[in-house]
Each structure stands twice: as structure tokens, then as C-alpha cells.
Amino acid sequence: MKTDILVIGGGVAGLRCAEEASKNADVILISDGSGASPYIHGINIPLHADDNVECFFNDTMKSGRYQNNTALVKILCQSSLELVNEFCFDKKGNEYDLLKPLGSAYPRVAGIKGKTGISVIRSINGDSFTHLKKIRAVKLICTDGKVHGAACFNKVTGKHFVISAKAVVLACGGFGNIFPYSTNTSDIGGDGIAMAYDIGAKLCDMEFIQFEPSAAVFPEQLMGKSIITTMFYDGAVLRNGQNKRFTDERVDKDVLSVNIYNEIKNGSPTPHNGVYFDMTAVPLNTMLTKYKSYYDRYKSCGIDVSEEPVEITTMPHTTLGGVKINERCETNIDGLFACGEVSGGLHGANRLGGNAGLEVIVFGKLAGKAASEYAGMVNAADDVSDEFNDRESLQTAEDKKILQKAVYNGLNVIRCEEELTMALEIAGSLINKYKNAENDYNAVRLYNDSLTAYLSLMSALKRKSSVGCHIRKDSASDGYAYTIDIIKNGNKPGIEKRLINGYKR
Ligand SMILES: Cc1cc2nc3c(=O)[nH]c(=O)nc-3n(C[C@H](O)[C@H](O)[C@H](O)COP(=O)(O)OP(=O)(O)OC[C@H]3O[C@@H](n4cnc5c(N)ncnc54)[C@H](O)[C@@H]3O)c2cc1C
Structure with a gap:
């Protein structure tokens, strides 16, 4: 073709x-x-x-x-x-x-x-x-x-x-x-x-992964569905498992994600390991005009968000x-x-x-x-011939779970060298396992995911200071803005770290 x-x-x-x-x-x-x-x-x-x-x-x-x-x-x-x-x-x-x-x-x-x-x-x-x-x-x-x-x-x-x-x-x-x-x-x-x-x-910038502060953890059928944070300007608030406000909600997304993550990990989480997103103070006419899709989504699961709070957590959202x-x-x-x-x-x-x-x-x-x-x-592309002998696909489901767990531990809202290194090793071993698996769809997909995870982890390890959605618990911000570029060098990733001129945070 x-x-x-x-x-x-x-x-x-x-x-x-x-x-x-x-x-x-x-x-x-x-x-x-x-x-x-x-x-x-x-x-x-x-x-x-x-x-x-x-x-x-x-x-x-x-x-x-x-x-x-x-x-x-x-x-x-x-x-x-x-x-x-x-x-x-x-x-x-x-x-x-x-x-x-x-x-x-x-x-x-x-x-x-x-x-x-x-x-x-x-x-x-x-x-x-x-x-x-x-x-x-x-x-x-x-x-x-x-x-x-x-x-x-x-x-x-x-x-x-x-x-x-x-x-x-x-x-x-x-x-x-x-x-x-x-x-x-x-x-x-x-x-x-x-x-x-x-x-x-x-x-x-492979280390920058934006966590959405508010993604549903309950009910099961809405797992991962995000709730728009503009609602905090229309009366919505966050509460912990003891029904207490624990953060100013009107802060940047990266800051809010950290506050939610900390409350769930070290404070008072809700029954499904989240916090409450309480929309009951949002005026009903605002809810039914500006936010109707969210209202309808919960209503279809038997929950009236104008009367009861829902459970959310922070989840990976955009890269x-x-x-x-x-x-x-x-x-x-x-x-x-x-x-x-x-x-x-x-x-x-x-x-x-x-x-x-x-x-x-x-x-x-x-x-x-x-x-x-x-x-x-440019000249017309040469028609590269089909030379595929499709292989029967390997079963990769278990290895995929191993990769995802490692990524969760390494690249979560708050990161540290030890967890990043452990996750990097797992991603690296999966790259080695699947790198020659040509024409096997499952294996190539897992190779691609492992490689992407590896590059993100590597970049996160390289950026030792905290900035935005990359929070290192083992080091604070160094105040400088710099980019981390990655480019293949032989068979290994080469890293280029460059100060962004003119900006000191
Ligand atoms: C739930 C949710 C709500 C959001 N709400 C907002 C919002 O209100 N405002 C806002 O600004 N941003 C929002 N975002 C972010 C925004 O939606 C995304 O950043 C944006 O839509 C990405 O668009 P895209 O075209 O780059 O990729 P996508 O829309 O994600 O499309 C990617 C496409 O690539 C295809 N694809 C992937 N891999 C392959 C492959 N190997 N081969 C062939 N096809 C492939 C997929 O099937 C898909 O067709 C939201 C994101 C989410 C997840």
C-alpha cells in the first residue's frame, strides 16, 4: 500500500x-x-x-x-x-x-x-x-x-x-x-x-506525566473517568474520609495531585482509597447546564451528585x-x-x-x-514490499502487568531514586526479552511499552530536582529550568541536558 x-x-x-x-x-x-x-x-x-x-x-x-x-x-x-x-x-x-x-x-x-x-x-x-x-x-x-x-x-x-x-x-x-x-x-x-x-x-521531557487530580475510583464502571476541575470555581470542594477539607482546591493541578496523593497515603482516605469530590454546593442550574455530562454520567449509575459526594483519586491523565x-x-x-x-x-x-x-x-x-x-x-515513496511471516503471538499479559506495576511504583505522583531504579531495571529486562520479537503483535506492543517506560524512567532519574508534575521526594527544586532530551546513541539512549536560557524559576 x-x-x-x-x-x-x-x-x-x-x-x-x-x-x-x-x-x-x-x-x-x-x-x-x-x-x-x-x-x-x-x-x-x-x-x-x-x-x-x-x-x-x-x-x-x-x-x-x-x-x-x-x-x-x-x-x-x-x-x-x-x-x-x-x-x-x-x-x-x-x-x-x-x-x-x-x-x-x-x-x-x-x-x-x-x-x-x-x-x-x-x-x-x-x-x-x-x-x-x-x-x-x-x-x-x-x-x-x-x-x-x-x-x-x-x-x-x-x-x-x-x-x-x-x-x-x-x-x-x-x-x-x-x-x-x-x-x-x-x-x-x-x-x-x-x-x-x-x-x-x-x-x-519524558519524565513529565500529568496526573489528573480528580478521576473516579467508584463506582467500578466509572473507574478512571475524570471530573473537570473548573468545578472548584463553582462551589465544589474536596473532603477526606472524615469529611474534612484538607486542601485549597484552587491551586495548580500538579500541586493538587500531590495534596490528594498525600491525603490518601498518609491521611484519611475514603472506603475505596480516594477522597471525596463534593459537588453538592454547585447550584443545580449550573450543574445541569455547564456540567451536565458529569451529572448524567453519575446519574446513570444511580448516584445524584447534587446530593452526595463521590470518591476520586489522582491518576495519570496526559503525557x-x-x-x-x-x-x-x-x-x-x-x-x-x-x-x-x-x-x-x-x-x-x-x-x-x-x-x-x-x-x-x-x-x-x-x-x-x-x-x-x-x-x-520529495520523490514518490518506494513501495516497500510485504515481507511478513506473521508469528503466532506470545502470551504477554503477565509481563504487561509486571511492567505496569513497575511503572506505577516508579513514576507515581511522588518519586525517588530507589523506586525509579527498580522500575528501570524491570523495564530494561522486558526490553531485552522482547526486542527480537518481530512480526509478533503482542510482543512488539509490549516491547514498545517497555521502551517508552524505560525512557520516561531514565529521564525521571536524570532530573534529580523537583519541578511541576515531577516531584522527587529525595531532592528539592534547584530553581533552574532545563530540558532533558533523549536520542538513540548506538543501541543505547543518549541524554542531553540543556539549560533553558533566560528562565530561572
Ligand atoms: C478523559 C479525558 C478528558 C480530557 N479533557 C480535556 C479537556 O477538557 N480539555 C483539554 O484541553 N484536554 C483534555 N484532555 C486531554 C486531551 O483530550 C488530549 O491531550 C488530546 O485529545 C490528545 O489528542 P491526540 O489527537 O493527540 O491523541 P488522541 O485523541 O488520544 O488520539 C490518539 C489516536 O492514535 C491512535 N493510536 C495510538 N497508537 C496507535 C498506533 N500505534 N497505530 C495507530 N493508531 C494509534 C488511537 O487509536 C487514537 O486514534 C482530556 C484527556 C482525557 C483522557
Whole structure:
């Protein structure tokens, strides 16, 4: 199979990219599911009367603890206002109806009836490109520093095959599922990072994993479903197992996650090892307009959140590090682009709520434009022949559990050298076990997850000081902002640590 541009991932980043790229090129998009994008409740746009792009920029940098890639933040903030011409955001009278995210100076989250992600997905013109579903890329094909396509696995037929392309865009989301539980859907994994790293792409900020302060631990059917934290500005509070408030809720997400984690570990947890998210003081009309999807979700399980609190905990939510990109979503590999959550650098060490949804809309389109310009300049891709002898898949479920447990112990909200090192050893041994398992889908997926975990753990070990969502209990902040980049050096990861000029936290 052959195309100009192969887009890997069918969330908002991938779809926006494919739509834009298909204006000038032949595009195939592959996906396994819909990823996190349908859950985007709202996105940041500085539409409040007192707000502006500069203030939005400052909040994003401050939230990110000045670890952000400034050039990417500028593009994000400057492009945000253009979206009011593209989408119809909710209004109250003549004013935009905005929510206030944690860490933001003004109400800034604009939404489309609580279903912003779904609305953006529905706005895509899917006729302009080919979308192949239930297909997973497992390996990128690269020779002489140039990408030529990807080896893929068809989950319906159980067969591997190759898609050749002049350019490949990674839009395959974060890697939250290397944890035993997270707020992510099951199609999200470590493939994107591992595939990129294996062909020499540079990664950055791999230690920054954002924990959502409020994800359900009960009832069972809602496990991992997050509750939007803007509700703290509308009357919601947190209480411990003894019904006592234990934290100021209106703090940055990274700080709130630590406070919840500590209360559960060392204070008074609730029966399901969480804390109470108490929405009973949120006015009912606000609940039924701004937060109806959350109200309905619990109501379908027989719980009326306007009358009783629910149990939540902090869980891995979005990954802030990933494939290093420039302002055109280019990587250091010719023909390889990345956009959305699989890329790194934009959010720094702590993501401002509402910026991930904006990121995928803005950078998905930019990646599509840049990839189609690139494809217009290079020769047609060679059709790389199918040379697969599919192997019967190994049983990897037990090893997957071992990896996830190690990741949970090593990369939790609060980290230390000893636990990180133990987890690194486990991830390393699984990489060795599965590294030659070509054409075996289960084994390659576990190899990719183990490699991604290893790189994240390694980066977390290297960053000895605490910053944002990377909290080391064995060392405090050193006050400096620096990036940790990882690039393959021979068969080993090479680490580059670089001070970010001009910023001292
Ligand atoms: C529950 C939840 C609620 C959220 N709410 C908000 C919010 O209100 N506002 C906000 O700003 N952000 C929010 N976020 C974050 C935001 O949703 C994500 O960061 C964003 O949607 C990521 O989009 P994406 O297109 O990069 O990846 P995703 O939407 O995750 O899509 C990834 C795609 O890649 C595919 N894929 C993965 N691996 C492969 C592979 N190997 N081969 C082929 N396909 C692959 C997946 O199947 C999927 O199609 C939320 C996240 C979650 C989990």
C-alpha cells in the first residue's frame, strides 16, 4: 500500500492533520480507536473582556514552570483566537460562556455544549482522505535518516502489512496506558514514542506525566473517568474520609495531585482509597447546564451528585513529554512529523487545563500543512514490499502487568531514586526479552511499552530536582529550568541536558 502522507492516529490531532494535508496530497490515516479526543470538554481561548493573548501566554508558561518550549507556546496562544471563526462556542447572552481552569487568571475554557472534542471531530471532512480503522502501526521504516512508511498490524485480519509514504505524521496520542490504570482509553500506548526513538528521533521531557487530580475510583464502571476541575470555581470542594477539607482546591493541578496523593497515603482516605469530590454546593442550574455530562454520567449509575459526594483519586491523565518538534511539527528525522499529545515541549512541567485540546486543533493543522509541503518536494515513496511471516503471538499479559506495576511504583505522583531504579531495571529486562520479537503483535506492543517506560524512567532519574508534575521526594527544586532530551546513541539512549536560557524559576 502506498500514499504521499501516512498519518498515524485518529484523534483530533490526526484528523485535523489529515484534513489539511489532503488539500495537496494523497493521505492515508490509520487508527485503532478514537483516543482521548472525544473527551475534550473545552479549550482555552482568551475571550474574557480582561484577558488577552499575552496573559494567556504568561499563564501557560507559569503553569509549565517555565519548562515550556516558548516558540510552541507562542503559536498556541496566538492561534487560539482564530478558532472563533471556525467553531461556534457557547455563549450566555452576547458573552462567551467560559470556565476557569486551575492556574488561569481569567475564565478561559470555551466549549461546545460540553462536547467540544466530539464537535471538532464531526467538523472534519472525512471524504478528503482514506481512514483505515483498527490498524496499528508497530514500527517505522527508515533508511539513511529518512522515513519511508510504517509496518502496521490489521487487528481484524490479524496480519501485518506495510504502508509506504513520502512523509509520516505521528499523531498517536500519549502513553498513559503504560500505567495499570489511567484516565486514558485502551488504544493509547507507548508505540508512538518507541517507534520514533527507534529510528533516531529526539524526545524531550519524558519524565513529565500529568496526573489528573480528580478521576473516579467508584463506582467500578466509572473507574478512571475524570471530573473537570473548573468545578472548584463553582462551589465544589474536596473532603477526606472524615469529611474534612484538607486542601485549597484552587491551586495548580500538579500541586493538587500531590495534596490528594498525600491525603490518601498518609491521611484519611475514603472506603475505596480516594477522597471525596463534593459537588453538592454547585447550584443545580449550573450543574445541569455547564456540567451536565458529569451529572448524567453519575446519574446513570444511580448516584445524584447534587446530593452526595463521590470518591476520586489522582491518576495519570496526559503525557507532557514526547517527540521533539519545531514550530512546523518537524522532527530531526527527514519526513517524520509529530503533533498532539505524542509530541513534547509545549506544556512544560505542568499543563494548564484546556491547553491540550487547543494544542491538537492548532498543531494538527500545522503538521498537515508542513507534511504536505514536504511531500510536494520529495520523490514518490518506494513501495516497500510485504515481507511478513506473521508469528503466532506470545502470551504477554503477565509481563504487561509486571511492567505496569513497575511503572506505577516508579513514576507515581511522588518519586525517588530507589523506586525509579527498580522500575528501570524491570523495564530494561522486558526490553531485552522482547526486542527480537518481530512480526509478533503482542510482543512488539509490549516491547514498545517497555521502551517508552524505560525512557520516561531514565529521564525521571536524570532530573534529580523537583519541578511541576515531577516531584522527587529525595531532592528539592534547584530553581533552574532545563530540558532533558533523549536520542538513540548506538543501541543505547543518549541524554542531553540543556539549560533553558533566560528562565530561572
Ligand atoms: C478523559 C479525558 C478528558 C480530557 N479533557 C480535556 C479537556 O477538557 N480539555 C483539554 O484541553 N484536554 C483534555 N484532555 C486531554 C486531551 O483530550 C488530549 O491531550 C488530546 O485529545 C490528545 O489528542 P491526540 O489527537 O493527540 O491523541 P488522541 O485523541 O488520544 O488520539 C490518539 C489516536 O492514535 C491512535 N493510536 C495510538 N497508537 C496507535 C498506533 N500505534 N497505530 C495507530 N493508531 C494509534 C488511537 O487509536 C487514537 O486514534 C482530556 C484527556 C482525557 C483522557
